[in-house]
Amino acid sequence: MASEQPGFWARVQRASVERLHIRLESLVVLLALSTAMALLSPYFLSLSNFLNILLATSTIGVLAIAATFVIGSGGLDLSLGSVMGLAGVAGAFVAVNLGWPSVFAVIACILAGAIAGYINGQLVTRAFVPAFIVTLGMLGLARGLALVISQGRAIYGLSPEIVYIGQGRPFGIPMPVIIFVLTAIVAHAVLAYTRFGRHTLALGDSEGAARAAGIRVEHHRRIIYTLSGALAGLAGLLFTARVNAGDPTAGINYELTAITAAIIGGTNLFGGRASILGTMIGALIMGVLQNGLTLLAVQSYYQQMAIGAVLILAVFIDQYQVRKESRV
Amino acid sequence: MTLLSLRGIRKSFGAVDVLHGVDLSVAAGEVVGLVGDNGAGKSTLMKTITGIYRADTGSIEFDGKDILALDPGQRRRLGIEMIYQDLSLAKQQDVASNIFLGREPTKKLLGLFPGFVDKSEMDRQASKMIERLGAHLPSINRSVGSFSGGQQQTVAIARALTFNPKLVIMDEPTAALAVREVQSVLDLIRRLKSEGIAVILISHRLNDVLSVTDRIVVLRHGRADADLVTANTNMNEVVSRIVGGGDTAAAAAHEQRG
Numbered sequence: 001m002a003s004e005q006p007g008f009w010a011r012v013q014r015a016s017v018e019r020l021h022i023r024l025e026s027l028v029v030l031l032a033l034s035t036a037m038a039l040l041s042p043y044f045l046s047l048s049n050f051l052n053i054l055l056a057t058s059t060i061g062v063l064a065i066a067a068t069f070v071i072g073s074g075g076l077d078l079s080l081g082s083v084m085g086l087a088g089v090a091g092a093f094v095a096v097n098l099g100w101p102s103v104f105a106v107i108a109c110i111l112a113g114a115i116a117g118y119i120n121g122q123l124v125t126r127a128f129v130p131a132f133i134v135t136l137g138m139l140g141l142a143r144g145l146a147l148v149i150s151q152g153r154a155i156y157g158l159s160p161e162i163v164y165i166g167q168g169r170p171f172g173i174p175m176p177v178i179i180f181v182l183t184a185i186v187a188h189a190v191l192a193y194t195r196f197g198r199h200t201l202a203l204g205d206s207e208g209a210a211r212a213a214g215i216r217v218e219h220h221r222r223i224i225y226t227l228s229g230a231l232a233g234l235a236g237l238l239f240t241a242r243v244n245a246g247d248p249t250a251g252i253n254y255e256l257t258a259i260t261a262a263i264i265g266g267t268n269l270f271g272g273r274a275s276i277l278g279t280m281i282g283a284l285i286m287g288v289l290q291n292g293l294t295l296l297a298v299q300s301y302y303q304q305m306a307i308g309a310v311l312i313l314a315v316f317i318d319q320y321q322v323r324k325e326s327r328v
Numbered sequence: 329m330t331l332l333s334l335r336g337i338r339k340s341f342g343a344v345d346v347l348h349g350v351d352l353s354v355a356a357g358e359v360v361g362l363v364g365d366n367g368a369g370k371s372t373l374m375k376t377i378t379g380i381y382r383a384d385t386g387s388i389e390f391d392g393k394d395i396l397a398l399d400p401g402q403r404r405r406l407g408i409e410m411i412y413q414d415l416s417l418a419k420q421q422d423v424a425s426n427i428f429l430g431r432e433p434t435k436k437l438l439g440l441f442p443g444f445v446d447k448s449e450m451d452r453q454a455s456k457m458i459e460r461l462g463a464h465l466p467s468i469n470r471s472v473g474s475f476s477g478g479q480q481q482t483v484a485i486a487r488a489l490t491f492n493p494k495l496v497i498m499d500e501p502t503a504a505l506a507v508r509e510v511q512s513v514l515d516l517i518r519r520l521k522s523e524g525i526a527v528i529l530i531s532h533r534l535n536d537v538l539s540v541t542d543r544i545v546v547l548r549h550g551r552a553d554a555d556l557v558t559a560n561t562n563m564n565e566v567v568s569r570i571v572g573g574g575d576t577a578a579a580a581a582h583e584q585r586g
Contacts, residue, residue, distance in 0.1 A: 189444075193444050198445060199430070201418075201420070201421065202418040205419060205420045206419065209416040210418070210430075213430030215430050268420070272419070273420050
């Protein structure tokens, strides 16, 4: 009899999933990881280091928001890092080579990303090429185009206004962090509480059910891929403004970290379940991990390995739980 | 009063004739079982009713209107609803999300931002739907995939009811269910009938068909071969009509065992 009543932990888990749209385990992992880092490094627990983590997380975090929408809808976007690089170069090209006002550079970043995402969406929904292949192809295309535009060299000499977006600190808080947090709040509201967000998850859950309910499935997918590209463009803007250069090699392997953050945050790899709040926790886990390993003077080569291992581990745990639940 | 009336429906796909002039009528609030062997044309006939297929010749009248030329969306608005065998549910979403998928009630957030889903209103209406069906679900906030087959069937029927249908077509609703759950789905069908909603039940489980329907129509080789009043027939007769003579006693015995 007792076994039919869910335990306290199970009820807390269920409540957190239903109301806050997060997986409790990820929060526990974040706290445990932070505690471990604080014990291992005397520099970890400080306001400036905390802001450092947030600053380092902001670019990846914006990409992770994009990954959450796409994966939640049953899709995949491997081109995030490359599109981010292309967008940064496009913005710097408009600002420096064309000498246009800063606002056009900002628009160019986001527009370049949105166009790349729109092409992804068109190919996935009209040409019936699997998302994995389309976005893998775009990974190469966008990176190559970024190198062509910049002729393989970083574009320097951005205006102070653009640099402020990356390096300004109103009230002591870095601008990228402010933009990232605002983006996350809007994205969370959209995914969790609007019709658009609900349809996104329903689509990732069962395309047949979404179609039967009258949702314009292909149209919706195109919007999501375009949105994903636009967010990658925003990430490109943040990165370019922060390093004060349109770097064609920016964002290499960032999709790995972004997708990992989304999966750790509880996004179902096959769609249907996702939350931005969860993804933010996932992104912070990745940020704390990288920051901690750096403070502990671990070579960055090992950090790359750690991220890859975490991705596989996160999917393993998720699938393990899914199988356990379906067996009950 | 006749709600649905089909006369001389023919449908062929290329050289393959599937329906050879089917006549079928359903009265308001009537439960009609549609049975027949595999390939008899049951699904094709249902799809000509919902409008997914267009009949080659013949007439379809629904609620006194000729609906032959209408598309599936228009027919649904007139009150024809179909529940497919796979139920078309989004398994990771909760009950209300499934019932209102695509038609979520919205409100403005802080009176400013439109397009926000009114979740509490949605949950309230969903609970009312489930209650109206006299059904019980563990929790309205759980994902539908965690429910049993019969409970999922309940959600699918509740969703169909939100369209205020006059006719609900159900494709093998009891095929994948545990014995105990079959009864609750049959109760749901009786509940629909008591609300004046007509039901066409497609099923291979003749026991279920015999226990819940008013009439049984046997489809054989693309024709409505028999139209039996359920109260005046039995398993043997239905089976013999399905297989068309031969060793009907043995077939019926097999059916009853199955």
